[in-house]
Amino acid sequence: MTTRVTLISPAAGDAQREVRFDDDAPLSEAGLRRVRAAAGGLPVADRTAVSPSVRCRRTAGELGLPVESAPELAGCAMGAWRGRTLAEVAEADPAAVSAWLSDPGFAGHGGESLRELCGRVESWLADVAGASGRVLAVVEPDVVRAAAVCALRVPVDAFWRMDVPPLTATELSGRGGRWNLGLGWALGRP
Template sequence: MPLRVTFVAAARSSPLLAERFEDDRPLDQAGWDEVLRGAGELRPLAAADLRYCSPTPRSRATGDALGYAPLVQLALRDCDMGRWRGLTLGEAMAREPASVDAWLADPRSTPHGGESLLAFISRVGGWLDTRPAADGRIVAVAEPSVIRAALVYVLKAPPATYWNIDVRPLSATTVTGRAGRWNLRVDGAPAQAARP
């Protein structure tokens, strides 16, 4: 059986439109409420052989609240956004519209002075590829951006695909395989038998 890695998106710390680059704020009340509502489905993942999280306060708090007692992994940190750290996309656009356009168009660009999208995807993929090769289960609570980067890497998709992946708070995404050979696993509710 291949290695199974389930990424759980951290609960939120702000409304979607107020999300900030490299947001290190703790969970807000809505985030805590989300964790309480989703705990029943996500708590069984605590039985994983290894449990990790991004270094953000909301990832750590989400993992702890779900009973994972996760180990912080620096490789699962958000993309280094340089001087845009702490800004919303709208704020960065208002200050540096041409730079934001260049960053969105070219996955190798670093107009903010931080990490390129391509480097971010490679870093997260490198973390995935260095997980223990033995069969087992891993759970990792991470920022939605980290999960998007992991999915681009797993699917070997063009970096621009990153912008087309929507990861909701407390969603679970599973990949299976081993270094360099990953598959996205989509689990859904079983179809109910048709009634006569």
């Protein structure tokens, strides 16, 4: 019984351009144009899932996917840092930013640690592995990174060594909880 999970990163919004901890802002006009141009090239799915953020729901809708939110696929909760730029946080508390980048268990911002995010995504992957077929999920880039960490069974600090561009697909395929990882193809190309 093989399960294929295609994780699609959303189109860009202003938060990415500004290097801002997600504040649930909408897609930028350029992001909307790119997602509309990519629509129609996705494989048929048996199931879909969408991170609850505005940009993931909008991306899914523009791609023609059902837009029912999956809270377990939310991006990492950033607590007091939400909506602030990385530069603002680094200026106010450089030690906290350093801890966040070096300690996967850090949650000093009052949100979720990377270790907690990876655990949540790993639980979701275990659930979807129980049924064969294809799952399409539009998820935040940090969820894609967490899924890759889990699939490869690498240390959580490998999270910081992966880039996930907007509107790319990463595929996990496997059975029995063992995953193969297909990295970031641009939407519109298989």
